[in-house]
Amino acid sequence: MPDTAIDLQAVLDDIVTELRPRFGEGQVATYIPALARVDAGHFGIALRTRAGAEYRAGEADRAFSIQSISKVFSLALALRLHGSDLWAGIGREPSGNPFNSLVQLETEQGVPRNPFINAGAILVADRLVSGCDDPRETLRAFVSSLCGETIAFDEEVAASEAATGFRNVALANFMKSFGRLENPVDTVLDLYFHQCALAMSCTQLARAMACLCADGRNPLDGSQVLTDRQARRINALMLTCGTYDAAGEFAFRIGLPCKSGVGGGIVATVPDELSLCVWSPGLDETGNSALGMAALEAFVSRTGLSVF
Numbered sequence: 131m132p133d134t135a136i137d138l139q140a141v142l143d144d145i146v147t148e149l150r151p152r153f154g155e156g157q158v159a160t161y162i163p164a165l166a167r168v169d170a171g172h173f174g175i176a177l178r179t180r181a182g183a184e185y186r187a188g189e190a191d192r193a194f195s196i197q198s199i200s201k202v203f204s205l206a207l208a209l210r211l212h213g214s215d216l217w218a219g220i221g222r223e224p225s226g227n228p229f230n231s232l233v234q235l236e237t238e239q240g241v242p243r244n245p246f247i248n249a250g251a252i253l254v255a256d257r258l259v260s261g262c263d264d265p266r267e268t269l270r271a272f273v274s275s276l277c278g279e280t281i282a283f284d285e286e287v288a289a290s291e292a293a294t295g296f297r298n299v300a301l302a303n304f305m306k307s308f309g310r311l312e313n314p315v316d317t318v319l320d321l322y323f324h325q326c327a328l329a330m331s332c333t334q335l336a337r338a339m340a341c342l343c344a345d346g347r348n349p350l351d352g353s354q355v356l357t358d359r360q361a362r363r364i365n366a367l368m369l370t371c372g373t374y375d376a377a378g379e380f381a382f383r384i385g386l387p388c389k390s391g392v393g394g395g396i397v398a399t400v401p402d403e404l405s406l407c408v409w410s411p412g413l414d415e416t417g418n419s420a421l422g423m424a425a426l427e428a429f430v431s432r433t434g435l436s437v438f
């Protein structure tokens with residue numbers, strides 16, 4: 131457990147105070163038009179301990195586009211539906227490439243390196259389409275149950291991405307050409323674009339990640355979301371692959387399983403102890419929130435929490 135002598139509220143407040151002069155740093159994602167309109171100056175942070183205490187600072191309750199953070203939820207749901215059979219079509223190695231890169235798919239016969247790059251998440255979406263009658267609704271309800279509140283899709287973001295997601299269309303078609311997708315490309319991408327367009331706050335995301343810090347159980351209702359082993363493995367993948375080609379730098383500087391999204395959110399877990407989420411829409415050149423990374427670095431240096 132976190133050292134009870136640590137005043138976690140004071141830690142979050144200090145992080146906001148320290149970073150305030152830098153609010154607005156980084157560039158918002160412009161390749162998805164609906165995200166390009168978001169003000170880079172937002173900043174929020176929220177944390178939930180395994181015992182259920184919640185702390186928040188800044189704009190922790192303002193909803194934002196979770197984007198690739200949704201890949202944790204879709205992976206969790208696909209593991210529930212398909213168990214380890216899921217791994218037949220997808221790797222577990224860091225890609226060392228940008229999240230939307232096409233290059234490895236050519237040499238690796240359409241098998242994505244891991245479930246957190248776009249190609250991998252599109253393949254996971256394909257398996258959700260295979261396993262659910264109404265995959266969009268099943269995923270939305272699953273995420274809502276994890277945070278105990280009704281979560282909705284931002285249809286404007288989903289439409290914006292569908293209109294401009296040319297690389298994702300290319301990735302899906304490429305995998306289809308290798309016979310890796312079981313369902314029509316359009317159906318799979320409809321789910322993928324919607325999962326990325328889920329709108330959630332830091333508080334909701336910190337809560338929704340709690341099962342990764344509680345042996346796979348949802349602490350809100352006690353239900354077993356994942357097996358303990360599945361939860362630990364998702365943490366392992368977040369550490370090695372959750373922040374794309376910056377995963378090595380994140381492990382070096384922060385040392386926690388993390389998953390980022392181009393909406394500027396980053397979730398992080400301290401396995402068995404707590405989950406947290408920080409949001410600041412300005413991104414660095416790897417597509418990770420610039421101040422989000424700075425905030426997580428400040429958090430681990432103040433608390434000493436790390437998996438290492």
Ligand code: GLN
Pocket residue numbers: 196197198199229230248291298326390391392393417
């Ligand atoms: N929806 C975004 C995309 O497919 C997600 C990328 C991300 O958040 N890294 O490009």
